[in-house]
Amino acid sequence: MTMLEKADAGVWQDLFTSIIEDADSNVLLLDDEFRVITLNPGFYWIFLETYGIELKRGSSILESMEAVNANLTHEWKERCMTAFSGTPIKVEDVFELDGRKYYWEIHFKSATRPDGTQIISVFSRDITVRKAYQRKLLENEANLRSILNTIEDSLWLVNTNYELIDFNKDFFKKYKLAYGVKLSKGKNILELLPEHMPELREMWRARYESALKGRTGKYFDTYLVDKDWRTFEIKTYPIVENGKVSGLTVYSRDITNQTRAEDLLKRQNEELIKINAELDRFVYSASHDLRAPLMSVKGLLNMIRLDPDQKNVEHYLKLINTSVEKLDHFISDIINYSRNSRMDVMPKEIDFNLLLQESIDSLKYMEGAADVRSIRCINVDVPFYSDYSRLLIIFNNIISNAVRYRDHWKEDSYLKVDITGDAERVVISFSDNGVGIADEYVDKVFKMFFRANADSKGSGLGLYIVKSAVEKLKGTIRVSSKLGEGTSFTIEVPNLRP
Template sequence: MTMLEHAEIGVWQDIFTSIIEDADSNILLLDEDFRIINLNSGFYWIFIETYGIELKKGTSILESMQRVHATLTHTWRDRCMVALSGTAIKVEDVFEIDGRNYYWEIHFKSSSRPDGSQIISVFSRDITVRKAYQKKIIENEANLRSILNTIEDSIWLINTDFELIDFNREFFKKYKQAYGVKLLRGENILGLIPDDLPELRELWRNRYESGLKGRPGKYYDSYQIEKDNRIFEIKTYPIVENGIVTGLTMYSRDITNQTRTEDLLKKQNEELIRINSELDRFVYSASHDLRAPLMSVKGLINMIKLDPEKQNTDQYLALIEKSVNKLDHFISDIIHYSRNARMDIMPKQIDFNELLQESIDSLRYMEGADTVKSIRNIVQQAPFCSDYSRLLMVFNNIISNAVQYRDTRKEDSYLKIDILVDEKRAILRFSDNGIGIPEEYVDKIFKMFFRANADSKGSGLGLYIVKGVLEKLEGSVSVQSKVGEGTTFSFEIPNLCA
């Protein structure tokens, strides 16, 4: 070898030494007998500070290790042998320096020299900071996951290919309840929608595409969850990175209870408006109807006083009694109306024969009651439970109407009462042959204070109370009538025994 060639080799060795010294990694070169060919200062000082081993060129690294750390020696021998077999490996080691752990990533790789011998190159770098960041990221991800899983709303994220990036526990549970499908990250979210729901898949495709174009969305859907129809408010938010939409975040909130509460409040508000309107009418009509008989009594008393011979006193007293009875009947209707509105339902077992007889007995002294024949047909196939006092109100009103509005031109006035009871309900039908109701008034008779004409004898509250009672009992009432032939009231009342 010429002097020039020796000079060139020296130059290249200097360049190589300069390179490995300036490298960010710690570098060690070994021959196939594990002797140190070269190393930079980083590798030298790491072994000095960690193990107290001074590495020198030309010495066996394994022999140097053996003197102070037998376990480390076996570990490095195994790693070097793997590298010599042609398989590059990467490992992570933990070193403790001054009571603090340092993490190192170490690469072992072999390469061949021109003469056929092999060199083992070992590169290591400090990844302590990276490991700390990774640990922090993992901790933050765990904290975020914990937060997501404690949120009652469903949350899921997709990328621009509709692939499911992530989701929380609530979305996983709700989706499985709705479709029996187990969600998997990386799956196409549209492909997870059952095949028998193509319209739903197309609906969500449009929503996702709209969101991925950068447009937030807000939707309301109804889904069947465990046989319960649930209502959800769904919001979509684009994920934007450097001005580009890279995905979509969805939030779904169950607003079923809120919606039901709002509907209930709306219904209650409408009911309150209706009640206030009826109350205004009630106050106006009641004050007029209460005052009329009192003024009549007052006028009759003045006439008695002014009649010097008192010859017509009995007649006046009869008129006074009639006004007082009318007033008493009106007040009784008001009490029944109030009782039905404010009292809870108090179900008990009903004997319809007993109930009917009590109603007829209470009305026996009513004018004309003895001229109306009652025809009963009661078939009770099962025990029946309902509110006794409310049913009595219904019977009293219907029977008294049959008496008051009987056709006096007929010799055989009657009221036919048919009652059929089974386990689910009671069907009652009251049919009379009275004067009947004009067709134009049939759909108005259940309104408060409605009177078909000025000669009507009642307070105008009776049938209004009947309808209110039936609504309270969750029953129904219908009426059929023809002038001159009679009227039939039909009731259906649920059985509360079950």
């Protein structure tokens, strides 16, 4: 080697030494005999403070370690041998100094000199602060995860490629119940939707695209979750970082119970409006119909006082009696209407023979009752349960109508009552050969205070009460009639057995 070459080598050696000594990392070079070629002050002081070993050029690092820590010597030898085999190695060591733990990242890598011999470069750096930050991040992530999973509503995050960034347990559970799919991070949320629901995919794609353009969204959806239709309020929020949308957060809240409560309240309000309207009409019509017979009685009493002929008193008393009966009938209808509206259904075993006989007996003193022949056919062989008082109201009203609207021109007036039943239901049919109902009035007979004409004898409440009582028993009623031939009512009520 020439003098110039030796001079150049010295310059490069000085430069190399300067670089090592100024490096941020701790640097150590070992030859193939594990002897120290060079090291910088950082490595020197770390070994001295940690192990009490003073490393010098030319000294064997393994022999220096052996006197202090045999296990450490073995570890370092294995690491160096691995590096000599051509495989770089990175490890993390923990050192305790003055009661405090320090974390170090150490790299072992081999290189070949021009003369063919190998050397080991060892670089180490203090990662204690980084470890502390990592622990803090993990703690924060654990805290965030805990917060997410304690939220009772569904929450999930999606990046610009529609991939799931994160989600909470509620969303995981509901998604699995709805679609049978287990969610996992990194999956395309659109591709996880069932293939046979392309319209659902496109709907959610549009929502995600809108949020990724920086617009918040609010939607209301209904999904089948665990065989139950549930309603959700869904909101989408863009995630903005440095003025750019990097993803979106989706928040879903189950509002099924709230929606059902609102629907129930709406139905109740509508029913209340209907009831109030009916009540107004009822008060108006009832007051008029109650007052009419009273005014008639009052007028007839004045006639008795003013008429000098006492022979007419009997006629006036008969008219008064008719008005009083009409008033009594109307009051009975009002009482039945009130009972049906307010009383709970109280099922008991029904004997239809006794029920029908009681109804007929209660009406036997009604004018014209003796002129209507009853035909009975009862075939109920199983125990049948229903509300006795409501059935009696139904029977009384329909039978009294058959008497009241009998055809006086027919020699034989009759009412046929046909009752058949099984374990599930009973069908009751009332058929008479009375005056009948005109076609234009058939659909209106169940309305409150409906009268076909001014000569109608009833209060207009009877059939309205019948229909209301049947509905209270969860049954149905149908009517068919032909003017001049008669009327038929068919009632079907379920068996309310215990």
